[in-house]
Amino acid sequence: MSISNAGNTEGQPERSEWRRVAVLLIHPSNYDHATGGEGIGAFVQTYRYGVIPSNSLRVLESLTEEALRRPPFTGLPTEVHVFEDSVRRQQRAFRKLLRRFPEEGTLLVVGLVGVQSNQFPRAQCLIEEARTRGAICVAGGPHITAGINTALYGISTIDPFRPGVPSPHRMPPEIQQLLDTPGVVVFHGDADCEDSWHGVLVDIFEGKQKNYYEAGLAEDLDEPGNIYTNDQLNDFVTPVAPVDTERGCPYKCKFCAAIQAHGRRMRCRDPHRLVDWVRRQCESHGGKVAVLFASDNLARNPRWRELLSGLKALREEGCNFSLWAEADVLCNSGPNAGFLEQFAAAGGHALFFGIESLDPENLRAAGKKQNMVEDLSEFFRQCRRHGIAPEGGYIVGLPHDTPESIVRSAEQLARMGLARAWFFISTLIPGSQDWAEAHAAGRPISPDLNDYDSTRPVSVHERMSESEWLSAYDGAVRTFYSVRNMIRILVNYPDSKHRWRLIKGFLWCRWAHLTERSHPMIAGFLRCRPWGERRPGQAPISRLAYLRSEAWRYLRYAACGVREFYLFQQVILETEWHLRHGNRPALDSEPHTLAEWLRGTFGGPMRRKWLNEFWILYGRQKWRLLNPLSLGWHLKALLLALSEAVYTFRFLGKFGQGLRRSK
């Protein structure tokens, strides 16, 4: 299969004219969807604080800096800037910097980094914006690599262990569109594969770039990406620093595109360099940092023992960091025995793995042979024993699911002891085997890539309508993160630091889903929806409609804020009560004497069941409260309002202290 490797240099100045090189790297966001009372969507998902900075961006930043240190760039002034489109401050900085161009004698290259399918439409828009400023744009990432591998070459061609997977053997049309656009370069594969990215930059500099480059998989993953500056980390809800420890995944799950993006053979970074990276990251961030291993499966990294023992030694030197990683349920068995213990000793506090479904039929259909249901409860117990919170990804809407089975599974997961569930609507991810098969079978698939962020259906389900599917997804989140289940999970964690980390996670998952109406892996905090910055091609909205929608949104935020405040007050207080007193009876109903009221309000431990019960009873009086004979009710309400005020202050203190402790 060959791709016409056309030159792509129309109207570009000669090499000798460049006196400076500027490379702007941006990780695109996606567009939101019209939901709920707000009614209008298609705004870029951008926030005051993002959720997690992008590892791909950091990798590309360091590769670009390195490339620009080599000929023919040596001696030339060069600049490299990185931006997260999902962070409003950085998005504005990108725009502001673009406005500097075209600049006499400066070559401007804009890199669209780590582009996923759901980010592709936004990337296209950013490319258009940059082209008007004379930039040469280069786009890379999983949508491009996995998309081309599956749709053009075919999974069976690149992976002999998966014969018979159909392929259209055609360039995906949206990528073809980029290939046909002057000034745009499509990059397939790894930028750190040998000299590839440097080679592209040289070609651009010399005015002879092609529209397509195919790099292949990097064998030697040298240095990890740059470390994150404090400014960069402070733009995120929790300052987490992702770094990829290895690439490639040995498994063959049909719903995943990672295998087509990075292959099935594991290639790992040098453990010593990773330990050094964590050390530098820690030092630059006041000696304390949370590290996320942005890879598919730490336990299948052939050098995990070296890595974890190096990190353990680093902690013993006084470096304070915590680790979040992905693995599988069998990570602690066979030749891997001791993985959990060593992960915990190295600072591991949470381990993510793909449960995907509790229905064995679904797992069989998905080609998933690891993480079997019968192993889960025992695995959760093992994790907890080592002080590690097990976190699981769960796919909503696999072929054998029904609305009832989905919600039932969410409840079951909490009962089994999963610490945190991440729900994803089943998505035919471009590049995955599922996508290839659905395409070959002619199944209807949403043509809008922006929909592929796993918060909405992109295909038809045989057992559920779209609205049933969406409400089952919502039901699963609400069930797992219900007051009862959150308490059920938290009482398993007597260590308060651990517990508060989980509370933060619960708060985040609820807030992202119920308030931001996005996915907790995508949403940030404090949405910005600037007037006029919507997806091109949308029907325009009047300023009045926009203001109405914004007013409603802020009102909803405030209401959700109040709801979550009281809900978490109950969760936290009840959990602490259980941990301290087990099932000892407490002041559960309204106080009858002043002494009881004083004890309930100012005494310890706090518990708000009696307050809740009073307000419910008070509310049930309805119009009777207007009757002058109801004075007694009002006096009690006044007294209990005072209790509420006291509780609010006491709880805020507790909350602040807990959050500080969880860091």
Ligand code: B12
């Ligand atoms: C870690 C991870 C996460 C972390 C992200 C951590 C972070 N912020 O860094 C978390 C858990 C938050 C996450 C979330 C999501 N993820 Co994710 N994630 C991954 C994972 C496992 C590794 C990503 C990574 O860092 N790889 C290492 C980097 C260096 O690789 P890379 O991005 O491909 O970049 C290389 C090349 O592509 C190329 N390249 C990339 N960009 C550019 C640009 C230029 C100019 C050039 C020259 C080259 C180039 O060079 C790079 C270096 O070699 C991948 C699977 C995988 N193995 O890739 C899935 C993956 C990327 N995620 C995926 C998805 C779908 C998501 C979510 C949408 C899921 C959800 N609904 O929440 C969200 C989206 C979040 C967001 N807004 O980005 C899919 C994307 C598939 C697709 N076709 O779009 C993947 C492939 C997994 C899968 N299921 O198939 N993810």
